[in-house]
Amino acid sequence: MHKDTMNILVSIGGGPEAYEALAFAALLSRRQCTDTSLLTVREPDSGLHSGGLELRVAREQMLGWGLELPGLKRLKKARDIFAELGEIPGQESVQLEHRAISGDPAGEYVVSYNTPCGGTVALHLRSGTDIPGVIAEQCDIEDVDIAIVGAPGENPTGFKKLVSATPMAYRIAQRLPCPIIIARRLKTEGAILAVLDGSGLAAGCLPRLAKIARACGIPLSVASTAGMEVIEKARRALPLDSPPIDETFEVENSAEAVLAAAEDYTLVALPAPVGKLRGSMVEKVMENAPISVMIIR
Known part of the structure; x- marks a missing residue:
């Protein structure tokens, strides 16, 4: 390796x-x-x-x-x-x-x-x-x-x-x-949506998502269930050579709202620590999304 x-x-x-x-x-x-x-x-x-x-x-x-x-x-x-x-x-x-x-x-x-x-x-x-x-x-x-x-x-x-x-x-x-x-029908075109919840886990994975977006040549958008300041803080932590974020917006902290926000994307990424997936909002998104779902850890 x-x-x-x-x-x-x-x-x-x-x-x-x-x-x-x-x-x-x-x-x-x-x-x-x-x-x-x-x-x-x-x-x-x-x-x-x-x-x-x-x-x-x-x-x-x-x-x-x-x-x-x-x-x-x-x-x-x-x-x-x-x-x-x-x-x-x-x-x-x-x-x-x-x-x-x-x-x-x-x-x-x-x-x-x-x-x-x-x-x-x-x-x-x-x-x-x-x-x-x-x-x-x-x-x-x-x-x-x-x-x-x-x-x-x-x-x-x-x-x-x-x-x-x-x-x-x-x-x-x-x-x-x-x-x-x-x-689910994971494609190399489209766009990625990262959903941040204010945790360091989610923000810490944003550079990796930016790297994936750059490799695929597709846009990366960021939504937050915990206010726009969460997005700005995560954006400031991105490496200088990261591609620009396409769109930023707030979304309600519910599976229904995230599914609606993600319907035009190829991949939606959400944080869920090991052992915290069962019965969570992220599990509902994983089970019901018509697109690919990335669980951030």
Whole structure:
């Protein structure tokens, strides 16, 4: 990992939204020279139960993609998309390795590629039954700055919501220690809206959002649920080379008001510390927004 590089992790769970978000991750890779991790987590099976596939077999499968395992098929598709987007210029991997992880007998298998700018794209195959926990652990291991996970295809409502399990993407969002984007038709055009609540958490993430906006070549607007002085204070803390903020305005501190304000944007970002998401206004926005939502941490 490059010390000063933004580290991005994309969780590949098989749904279409995660694959669509790869264009966004590839643009950040190209413009910010990020180190990007593409991760899939497999349920343990007989092939991984005794400590994982042998490294020789893993090399054949992860480089040749000959084994029709769901996790490898997902990684192959993600790798092919990244290659089509120009961020994996050749088919030769830089390195394949097996990494031991405490408490996980299977460890993880990693295939790494160099990107044209000098960053890396690493494909990670892990196994586990606690998928949110595995992804959270991976974010810690890789010192991830932003994680991306595909939104569920449909949110249950009414009685169905009461009896249905929480969608995996939302369970992941509740557990991750780093900022996370719940991707819904995540595009590389449009605009970003940051919603500040007066906390240092929200203001501290504004420089990162400005960097993302610059990389994508899209405007960044800032709204506040705690008065315009919050925006001015956050603006003064931005680095001198940050792009100008497009629009600033106040918004009521309610999910309905934030959803209405964000309807013309590609991505809306709101603060929610780890453990404070469940039952919050931010959770309501995450579940009901027709666009991508970034949870700031």
